[in-house]
Amino acid sequence: MENPIGNLINQLSRLPGIGEKTAQRLAYYIIELDEARVKDLTDSITRAKENSGFCSICNNITDKDPCEICSNDSRNKKLICVVEQPKDVMAIERGKKYKGLYHVLHGDIISSVDGDEKIKKLIERIRDNEVEEIILTFTPNASGQASIIYLSELLKPLGIKVTKIAYGLPYGSDMDFFDKDTINIAIANRTEI
Ligand SMILES: [Zn+2]
Structure with a gap:
């Protein structure tokens, strides 16, 4: 079952040092950001990954x-x-x-x-x-x-x-x-x- 918010919380909680509660807080924070800031965030993750070795x-x-x-x-x-x-x-x-x-x-x-x-x-x-x-x-x-x-x-x-x-x-x-x-x-x- 596709559950976008649950999926985001799950992804965040798998990061080091982020527990379930922090993951929930970050997920709701991200959802309330405007679209441009969410795009900046996802782009910066993708760019850092693509350009690092x-x-x-x-x-x-x-x-x-x-x-x-x-x-x-x-x-x-x-x-x-x-x-x-x-x-x-x-x-x-x-x-x-x-x-x-x-x-x-x-x-x-x-x-x-x-x-x-x-x-x-x-x-x-x-x-x-x-x-x-x-x-x-x-x-x-x-x-x-x-x-x-x-x-x-x-x-x-x-x-x-x-x-x-x-x-x-x-x-x-x-x-x-x-x-x-x-x-x-x-x-x-x-x-x-
Ligand atoms: Zn070196």
Whole structure:
């Protein structure tokens, strides 16, 4: 049975962080908007999707390949920060202190789709660019800890420094929620594994 409003609520409730109630509120809000604003909203979603892809170097979401960060000559290419999600790159970039590059796994070691492929690519980047340090920034939970151990054992034999950020961050917390000072301090106080 076609139920347009129910369908919209259902679609919205499938977005991360949006529960049933918020989905309902957003759906009714959208329905009450004028047509031009609804069109702007749907067009912006379609355009963002059509013009975005993954950086062939760091796997971050980007509208050009290589991405802004990988193609920026002033970034320190000897330093790569391994993150779980594109939003972690945004969180670190908000701090404006970190000047190295990134490698986005799209999940931790256990949940990453094509994780093996992404790690193989990381190792190639380390070899090809004489990378000196890898910073691991996994979420402080059980699979994040497992990811840190797994990657440090894999990367240390390559003769590079492997560090993890200093979590004064609560166990199980998401990096996205921290302000720029907290993230900058966590990176500045990173420790060698
Ligand atoms: Zn990139």
